[in-house]
Each structure stands twice: as C-alpha cells, then as structure tokens.
Amino acid sequence: MDKIGILIGNEILKLRRRKILLVMLILLLVVCFFYQLLMGTLLETLSGVIIEERSATLSEQAELVLKEIEKNGGAEAENMYDRQQWYFYSEALADQIEYDDWRFQSGLLDDWAYAAAEGTSEATELKSLLERNDYAGYYRYQMAQNDLIYGMAGTAELAEAANWGYQYCLDHQIQPLTDDWRYLKALDASRALYQLRSYDLRLERTGISTDPVLYEETNNAFILAKYQLEHNVEINPADSFGQNSIVETALGGASKTSRFWDAIASTSGITLVGLFMIVIAGGVVAGEFQKGTVKFLLLVPAKRWKILLAKYCTVLLTGLFFLLVAWVGNFLFCLLFQGGKEAILPALFVKNGEVVRRSPYLLLLGRGLLSTVRVVVTATLAFAVSSLLRNSAAAVGVSMLVLFGGSTITSFLMLLGQDWGRYLIFANMDLVAVQDGTTGFAHQSMPGAVIVILLHMVVFLWTAFDSFTRREI
C-alpha cells in the first residue's frame, strides 16, 4: 500500500508544477473575495440607499399623488382604488406619517384607507387610532377583530393563537415596526402557534392528522421564537443553515437571518470548485494519453489499478484542498467585510422541547462535508470520462456537457412535475439543497439521495478502473 502513497506523491508533484493549479487557486480566491464584498458591504449600502430614499419621499409623493387623484374627484372618485389612494395619502400628509412610522409599517394606514374608501364601520375607530398615534390601541383593535372573526367561525381557540404576538408586543411595549426584530419575531411565533392550533383543530374535527415531523418542527419554531424574544436574541446563526427550512417555508417567516452567516453558509464558491475538478480530472488520465506520457506512467513496477487509484486520490485531495481554500477564504473575507460581531454567536436549536446552544462552526463543518459530496461526485464523473478518452480537452468537454446537460434536463423534469427525475444523479448531487429541501422534488430525502449517489459512484469508478486496467497502450 505504501506504493500507492508514493504514486500519489508523484501525482501531486506533477500537478503542483502545472500553472493551471495556481490560476485556479487565484480565481477561486478572487471569486470568494467579490462574493463576500457583495454580500457584505455592497448589499448593505444598496439597501441603505433604498430605505433612505423612500423615507425622504413619502410626503412629497403624497402631494403628487393627491394632485393627480383630485382630477378624478378626490375622495368622491368613482374608482375604488383612487379613493383608497386618496385617503391613504391625505392621512399620511395630515398626520405627518413617513415610511419609518409604525402606522405605515404595521399596515394601519392601509387598513384605514381601505375602510374609509369602502365606507365600513371600522373607519372611525381606525381614524382615531391614527390620530392618537396609539399603537397599543391598534394591537387591541386587531385582537378584537380576531376574536370576532374566529368567534363567528366557531374556532375561538385559533383567535388566542393569532393574538399571541399582539399580546406579547402589548405586554412588552414593542411598537409594530418592521425594523424591530422583536415585533417580527412575535408575529413569527404567533404564526407558528396558529399553525399548531389549526393542526390540532383539524385532527379533532376531521380526524386528519399532520405529519409528525412537520408538527414537531412547527412546535420547535414556536419554542425557539419565544426563547429568542425572552432572552433578547436577535440573530440565530442556525437560521442561515436552513435548519428550520420546513417551517420557514410553511410559515413564510419574516424575521431576519444573520447576513454574516448567510454569506458564509452559501455554497457559491463550490460550483467553481466543481468546474475546476472537471478540468483537473479531465486532464489527469486523458492528458497522459494525449502527451504520450502514459508509457512513462505505466512502465513502473506498480499494477495499473494502483496507478489509477493514486490518480483518483490525487484528484479528490485537490478537490478537498480547493474546498478548504473556498471555505476559509469565504470566512476570512466575510470577517474582513462584515466584522466578527456575529462570528461568535451561538446557534440555537430545539431538542426535545428544550432550546440548546451549539457552535455554528459545527454547522459550517457539516455543510462543508455535505458540499464535499457534490465536488466528489463531479470529480468522479469527470475522472471516469477522462479514463475513457485520449484527449483531455475532449474529456473536459464531454464532462461539462454531461453535467450541464443533465442538470438542465433535471430542471425541466422538475418544472414538468416528473417526479422520477429525482432518481437522476443531478438532482441528488447537491446534498446541501437536499438537506435544505430546495431541490424542487417533493419526495426527495437524504437517504434516497445517498443511495442514488452511491450507485452512480460505483458505476463511474467501475467504468474508470475497468477501462484503464484493460486498456491496450
């Protein structure tokens, strides 16, 4: 076996002398740099600009819009939408409501404009809330509305869940501002609780039970949101790793995730590493035939399978090295552009109804290992193609064609709702997406994906080794 070690050493020695490796390394770091620059500074700057511009123009815009609607009759306009706009903007102007005002952010202004335009009975109450700038009153109004609606529907227990968030904000004097994370978190918690209660109600009334996993995750989401509110934890790095994705999808959660951890957890650089693997794996066998050095390679006291195994190991090692560079590069550049404030936050989870703290670096490691799978599968495919051909450019071309063609076909199958597409390797390679549940195939699961991957790997490797060991040089 030490012979394989020596052969790997030789392969690395050869690879290290190729300029292409250095080019790839630099390219990878450049991509990481610009990605983190975008995620860090640029996005922050851009969103800052937008908010500033908006808050400066609500009253100005009001005057413009009002002047326009006046031509159509103002408050008496025939068009319902015009009337709504009229009430919205004239009120904003009268009470000096800007974009950063709770009355705008909570939707109170919208509610009032609608009620006034329709001439419904709530209009007076909403108008007085607006004038008194009374957010507690608004919470109470919302809760009363819920009580009324759910009471009439005979589902009073849902009202309590729907009102949980308002009650919490009322108790803790939290204004309904969309830039206050506590308000959003309270609404998230409320939404989760509402979902739970409606699951219970459905079971009670129709006997239809909910998927226990979904039920538990929803319950966990409520526990976690409540915990974060009570312990004043705004950012949970776990959110960036798609840990609560099922619930997030179900609830349409609005609360903020950590931009720091979002930027690090994203697998953007990994696609590039996959691409590099195609080039390296493509050249590693076919290139020897192309240059004629295969005779140099094989005229040694080592069996062919050992020589090929050494090459395969070298390709994988290179892939791991690139991945490491990508992850470390991402992390360092992220620190550079965003600072380390969020880097030391613990990730929060719910285990058996209890909130537990864990290092987000463990999650990062887990994600890193999952992303490795995709690179390994890509490299193995390219390696198999390479060992069948005698020209490295052709090997790279064929591998690219297979990968991109396969991914495109898989996407089409997904769009056409052909569920069998999930048995294709291309739908399973990205285990991160499988784990996050974002591949687009509903029935995909981690064990299924692993089986598909293993079967394909066996085929790829068998093809490579069989063709190489039998090959007549």
Next chain:
Amino acid sequence: METVMQEKQPVLQISHLNKTLGNRQILKDVNLETYSGEVFGFLGPNGAGKTTTIKIAVGLLSLDEGDISIAGYDLRRNFEQALEKTGGIVENPEFYPYLSGYENLRIYARVHENVTEERIKEVLELVGLSLRAKEKVGRYSLGMRQRLGVAQAILHRPRLLVLDEPTNGLDPAGTKALRDILKRLAHEEGLSIVVSSHLMSEMEMMCDRVGIIVEGEIRKIQPIEEMISAAKSGYEIYVFHVSDAAKAAALLGDLPAGTVAVADADHLEVQIPGAEQEATLAKINKTILQGDVNLYTVSRKEDRKLEDVFIEMTNGQGGGQIG
C-alpha cells in the same frame, strides 16, 4: 566476453506467445530467450511484431496466450517484481515536458526500490545530461530526450533493458555513444539488453545475438558471428570495374565462376564461392584482360551479405528499409 557468455542466465523468457489485435493475429507462437551479459537484436521489418512483443513484455499490452517471465518472475502473477527488474524505452521516450530532466527521473526513481539521489546523478553523468538536468524537458532536443530515456531505463539497475528503436533521432556520434553504453552495460554489468531495429547494419555493430521476426513469427535466432560467417561461407560478391561490362560478361560465360550479373555499362558483379576464392579471382582477371577488355578495379561488395540474409528471410518484405 567468453567468460560472461559462459555464466549467462536467462533473463527474458517468452514462450508460445500469441496476440491478436482486432481480427489480425500480430504474434504467432513467439518463443524467445535472452540472457544476462548479451545484447540481443530484435530485427524485423516495420509491422512485423517487434514493438508488440516488447509492449507485451513490459505490460503495456495484454497477452492472449503464452508465458513471459523476467528474471524468473512471471509477468502476470508477479507483475511488480518482474517490472522492478525491467527498464525500457518503448517507441519514443516520453517525459513530462513541464518537469526538468532531473524531476522526471526522480518521479520514476520514487516508484522503484533503492534508487538514491546519487544514482540519479550518476546516471545523468553517464548519458551526459548533468549540465542540463535542471532544464525543463520541453526544451530538450530529440537526441537529449533519447539520452534521458536511456538514463531512465537503467536508473533502477534493471536486469532486463528493452529498447525499442533506440537510435531514432540520434546523430552518428550519439549512436556510437549509445552503442558503447549498451555494450558496456551488457558485457561488464551483465544486463540482458533487447534492442529492436529494422536496421541490420546497426544490429551488426552492437548485438551479440539476433532474432529475426517476420509477420509475427520468429524466423531465426542466431549469434551474430554465426550469421556473418554463414553468410560468408557461401559466396561473396565482387565488383569488377571494366571498360565494357557486356563483353566481359560474355567472356566469363565459359568459366565456372558463379553467377555473373551486369550492373551497368562498366560494372560487373560476380558471385564467387568461398572455396578457392583467390584462384577464381585470378582466373577471372586473366580472362577479362585476355579478352581485350580493360580492367580498372576489383573490389569486394562488403557487408552486403548479412542484409541479403535478412532480405531472404523476410522474403523481400520491407526491403526498402534495409540500409
């Protein structure tokens, strides 16, 4: 040399080797043994199966039937031990162009047992590449690559050295240097060297024994001296430069001098049997002069014989390449 020959041991043993590529049978029951201390010339026209045999012997091609052993190790059962004892160049020596000559050798050395840095330097010195060892092979000339190929092939002190057309791309000086190295390795260090070629003259200068392969069959295996003396014992061809070849030929028609052929207007070629050569020559000279034809020179058509043997054996096949 005699002493070495006496203690010779078989190194490469090929028995009943058959090989079919596609639907063409390339090798037909090839049997071959080479011994330590000898340079074995593997001779045959292009496409006769020399390279195929060599490739099978070093494991680049698979064998259909038969057995091959190198230094006592069966090629199929003990591939790694057999290859440890083998060095060679097949077709052209190929190296990684982006590595230096030294690095190429180092890569090769690492896979073998007991090749030290000193040995690499020693071998580079031997082939005269010491000064340019640090240069990338991509910048080497064909001759330099050929020499590096030899260095690589002998680096790990193999017992069998297989060289496929080793003088390709070498200038006459390089060819001579290579010849000297190979002879020394065989006769002094006891290697068994197999050199393939389609050039008889080259074989004659460096080989101790020659095997002739034609259309995948071994036609003859013989020590070079035997082959030469066998060729000479029959007859030799003499060239007569005369003033009128046709007239001279007519004059010689009465003599029992062997076959007479008119080469051109003033040259005559005569096959003269080995026995009583001088007497026959004297008789021919006399006859020509007496017949009123001027005789300018008489010379032996040297070394043509061995090639004639070769041509005979290859049925004139690939005759154009014999030179």
